Amino acid sequence: MRPSQVKKFQEQQAKFASSVAKRTERIKTLWNKIQSQTSSEFCELEELVMEAHKLAGTATTLGFVDLGECGREIEVLLKPHIESQTLPAAIDDIDRLIAGIDDIAKIEPKRPDDFTFGEVTLLHEKDRTKQLVYVVAENPDDVSEMVKQLQYIDYEVILLETATQLKDALYNKAPSVLIVDLNDFQLLDDITRVWRKNSGIPLVVLSKTECWESRLHAAKAGAYTFFHKPVEYDDILGLLDSLWETNNAQYRVLIVEDDRTLAEHYSIVLQGAGMKTSIVDNPHQLLDELGEFHPDLVLMDLYMPECSGVEAASVIRQHASNTNVPIVYLSGETDLKLQMKALQVGADDFLTKPINDLHLTQAVSIRARRFRALSAMMDRDSLTGLLNHSNLKMALERELSRARRHKSPVSFVMIDIDYFKSINDKYGHPVGDKVIKGVARLLNYRFRKTDTSARYGGEEFALILPDTPADIALRLIDEIRITFAKTPFSNGPETFTATLSAGIATFPEFDSTESIIEAADSSLYLAKERGRNRVITHVELGERHDSQEKNTA
Known part of the structure; x- marks a missing residue:
């Protein structure tokens, strides 16, 4: 664990420890009521099983292993009585467990250092503004054009000539990707002595030969992919886009768990792996949070006081917009039949508590990635990977709704490639x-995860920039315009450049989906009218209307 994670974990352990006496006292009280046979109802028995279940999951996750096992044993012993609807008479094993539960609770928990699960990290650190690429080539002239292409897109590229130089560079800073341009395979052999396959840095091999032996040599060296030279730079950029999307993906996970301490632990673990989380500890808030947070995955407890996870999943699936969101149960339930029954009602998978942190992050990220891929097929433009037109409008409506609640600005941008028909x-x-893909690449790479990029149609694009007033949006889009105008595109040996025009409109000046799109489109039209290769905001659009009215008067 990182030091920050250790501190948070210790805080969670302390918070749980302070609640243990209350939890164990509740278990003892319920057991005494059941033994006294003061009620013919089964509510106390069901509540006792629930308390034991929660104790087992939370205690074990936070390192109170013995206490967790005690809770699990109580739950297992009492479950048959729930199924048979019979109140248990004295059970020696339960009497023994409950009589000793306070002593068990005093056993020191595991320290964070004792947990053996590994770290889950992303290749892109949060404070890095550019994606770092190392290019190793014995002849730098062979890759100069590719390096320029990458730099125009705003990658940080370091060109190296030997494995020794690479070794020094790797010691100072790890890149997001390593590209090796080969004339022969001696250079690759030298590089594999300083670059480790398990480093997490993808190796891309460019080779002038593409026979089976060459490709096998690269594969044995641990290459992520292989390109035969001469390489279409668009293919290289496409690969980097894919790596960027995979490694920089911030999956959104909604945690539905009535035990706040346990939910916060899962949240910290997933955030440590680069995910964004939100916690719902009251199922009544679930639909509102789904609409606000838009998760890639719902991680839900199976047993909650007011409703079960199965019932909550059923309510989620009643809404068409939530049909495809993965729902994963996380529960201490080990009965396979009950797990299968729970999965029949709209859920996708079942993870069993306790679960170590590495397993949790891997299980969640795999399922979230699969959902993102499926959503991309349905919601995104096939050429650019950006959101398509219809889904852009829905995203804009959601963002405007959020902005009204929080009284925050939103800028909407329309972008067009100048003279694209030519x-x-x-x-x-x-x-x-x-x-077109070059524009999409810039929009994907340059903006925040909270921003939304879309292909509006043909050579037109759109951007939704939350919490962004018009003046900031103007500066951001103008930087994109300037960068794009310097980006070379190839047509065989020939290269050329293209330019962009853009129009910006901002909420709250325009407070509906239709009005803000129309204003941004009018601003874009004005930019083209004034000579293209420029950005116009609704402010200038208003000034133009004022001028026209004065001239008419």
Whole structure:
């Protein structure tokens, strides 16, 4: 664990320890009521099983292993009585467990250092503004054009010539990807002595030969992928886009768990792996939080006081917008039949408590990634990977709704490639597609995870920038415009550049989906009217209208 995680874990242990006496006293009280046979109802028995279940899951997760096992044993011994609807008479094993529960609770928990699960980290550190790429080539001239392409897109590229230089560079800072340009395989052999396969740094091999032996050599060296030279730079950029998306993905996980301490622990673990989390400890808030948070996955306890996880999952699935969101139960339930029954009602998987942190992060990230991929097929433009037109409007409606509640600004941007028809006519549609993907790449790479990029249609794009007033949006989009104008595109040996025009409109000046789109579109039209390759905001649009009215008067 990192020092910050250790501190938080210790705080959670202390918080749980302070609640243990209350939990164990409740278990003893319930057992005494059941033994006195003062009620023919089974509510006390059901509550006791629930308390034991919660104790087992939370205690074990937070390192109170003996106390967790005690809770699990009580739960296992009492469950048959729940199923048979019979009140238990004196049970020696339960009497023994409950009589000794206070002593068990005094056993020191495991320290954070005693947990053997590993770290889950992302290749991109939060404070790094550019994706770092190392390129190793014996002949730098062979890769100069590729390096320029990467730098135009705003990658940080360090060009190296030998394995020794790479060793020194790796010692100072780890890159997001390592690209090796080969004339022969001696360089690759030298590099594999200083670069470790398990380092988490993908190795990309560029080779002038593509025979089976060459590809096998690269595979044995641990290469992530292999390109035969000459390489289409768009293919390299596409690969980096894919790596960026995979490694920089911030999955959103909604944790539904009535035990706040346990929920906070899961939250810290998942946040430590680069995910964003939100906690719901009252199922009544579940639908509101789903609409606000838009999770990639719902991690839900199976047993909660007011409703079961199965019932909550059923309510979630009643809404068409939540049909495909993965729901994963996280519970101490070990009965396979009950697990299968729970999965029949709209859930996707079942994880059993206690679960170590590495397993939890891997299980969640795998399922969230799969959901993202499925959503991308349905909701995103196939060429660019950006949100498509219809889903853009829904995203804009949600963002405007949020902005009204929080009284925060939202900027909406329309972007158009200048003279795109001429590019298609001169170079052909495949090259035109490269230019479209070039814009998408900039929008994907340059903006925050909270921003939304979309292909509006043809050569038009749109951006939703939450918490961004018009003046800030103008500066951001103008930087994109300037960068794109310097980006070369290739058509065989020939290279060319293209430019962008953009229009910006902002909430609350425009407070509906229709009005803000119309204002941004009008601002874009004005930018084209004034000569293209520029950005216009609704402020200038208003000034133009005022001027026209004065002239008319």
